[in-house]
Amino acid sequence: MSYLRQIWAIVKKDITAELHTRETTSAMFVFAALSMLIFSFALDLQGRAAKAVAPGALWTTIVFAGTLGLNRAMAREQQTGSIEGLLLAPIDRTAIFFGKALGNLILMLAVEVILLPLGSALFNVAFLKPSVTFPIVLGTIGYATIGTLIAAIAINTRAREVMLPLLLIPLAIPLLIAAVQATGNLVQGATLHTVNGWIQLLIIYDLLSIAIALLTFQYVAEE
Numbered sequence: 001m002s003y004l005r006q007i008w009a010i011v012k013k014d015i016t017a018e019l020h021t022r023e024t025t026s027a028m029f030v031f032a033a034l035s036m037l038i039f040s041f042a043l044d045l046q047g048r049a050a051k052a053v054a055p056g057a058l059w060t061t062i063v064f065a066g067t068l069g070l071n072r073a074m075a076r077e078q079q080t081g082s083i084e085g086l087l088l089a090p091i092d093r094t095a096i097f098f099g100k101a102l103g104n105l106i107l108m109l110a111v112e113v114i115l116l117p118l119g120s121a122l123f124n125v126a127f128l129k130p131s132v133t134f135p136i137v138l139g140t141i142g143y144a145t146i147g148t149l150i151a152a153i154a155i156n157t158r159a160r161e162v163m164l165p166l167l168l169i170p171l172a173i174p175l176l177i178a179a180v181q182a183t184g185n186l187v188q189g190a191t192l193h194t195v196n197g198w199i200q201l202l203i204i205y206d207l208l209s210i211a212i213a214l215l216t217f218q219y220v221a222e223e
Helices: 003-021 021-042 046-080 081-088 093-123 132-156 160-171 173-187 195-222
Strands: none
Touching: 003 021, 003 046, 003 093, 021 046, 046 093, 046 132, 046 160, 046 173, 046 195, 093 132, 093 195, 132 160, 132 173, 132 195, 160 173, 173 195
16 A cells, blocks of 8 residues: 555545544534634624734634644544554554544644634634635644644543643644734735745744654654
């Protein structure tokens, strides 16, 4: 089996299992929708004030919904014993990582497909413009990548539900700062050229996350 087919087999397994139960996506969708509703009613802002606050509310929701999804996805792997089966299979360890990371990324993007129109309607800001969605996708890739690695570390700890956000969010701070700044400036009318520095930081973070995960996942998985 080729490397790409190994990755696709893992992604297909995860998505099929999720479509069968829908427990992770349901929790993420409900949490994300309720969070955005609470933010919109609590802040009750219009115009430039809403444009200034909305990106932070959006990314806060993405982070916590994504963390919830990572936790539940890895808990299911541990409960069913499928992670041990993957480790015993004659496939590359990095293929396991990419498969799990892509599965988590797809779940997060699926939530954002609902979250962005909802946020646009509640805050009256243009989250759906291609220039705005670009840094959102870049940030989501980085968060899903580093989140998958940290979830694999936290899965064997006694309090994995607590350990995952405690380990993940501090590591994701550079990513979140760049994503919020880029999204906020673009929502307020800036061009991609003017936020080029933040976009470059997002790309560098994504590449570093992938490189670190490839170098360390084998040792993490064996533990």
